[in-house]
Amino acid sequence: MSGSSTAAESMENTETTETAKPADVIGSARERIDALDGQILDLVRERMGVSAAIQEARIASGGRRVQLSREMEILDRYRQRLGKPGTTLAMTLLELCRGRV
Numbered sequence: 001m002s003g004s005s006t007a008a009e010s011m012e013n014t015e016t017t018e019t020a021k022p023a024d025v026i027g028s029a030r031e032r033i034d035a036l037d038g039q040i041l042d043l044v045r046e047r048m049g050v051s052a053a054i055q056e057a058r059i060a061s062g063g064r065r066v067q068l069s070r071e072m073e074i075l076d077r078y079r080q081r082l083g084k085p086g087t088t089l090a091m092t093l094l095e096l097c098r099g100r101v
């Protein structure tokens with residue numbers, strides 16, 4: 001083999017050495033998804049704690065656990081950002097935070 005290579009050969013070499021393999025792309029993207037899911041789950045648990053504090057304060061002062069007008073605002077926010085599945089996600093979050101109505 002000679003020491004020099006054509007432009008086409010060096011392009012090929014660059015591609016084989018620098019293009020990530022699909023399995024590597026998927027592996028590192030899944031690591032990122034796992035990290036994001038960890039943060040989302042921590043945030044959901046934090047939300048549950050904050051929501052519980054509000055509900056307890058309201059019940060202790062003679063109010064009700066659930067306030068539908070506030071829940072409507074939250075459902076609307078999620079629907080605006082995520083469309084119809086956003087409403088489903090918000091309903092699940094609300095159920096986690098205040099139980100079933």
Ligand SMILES: C=C(O[C@@H]1C=C(C(=O)O)C=C[C@H]1O)C(=O)O
Binds near residue numbers: 052065066068074098
């Ligand atoms: C936390 C509250 O109490 C309940 C729980 C809510 C929530 O988790 O976001 C919203 C409305 C209420 O049904 C609140 O009124 O803000």
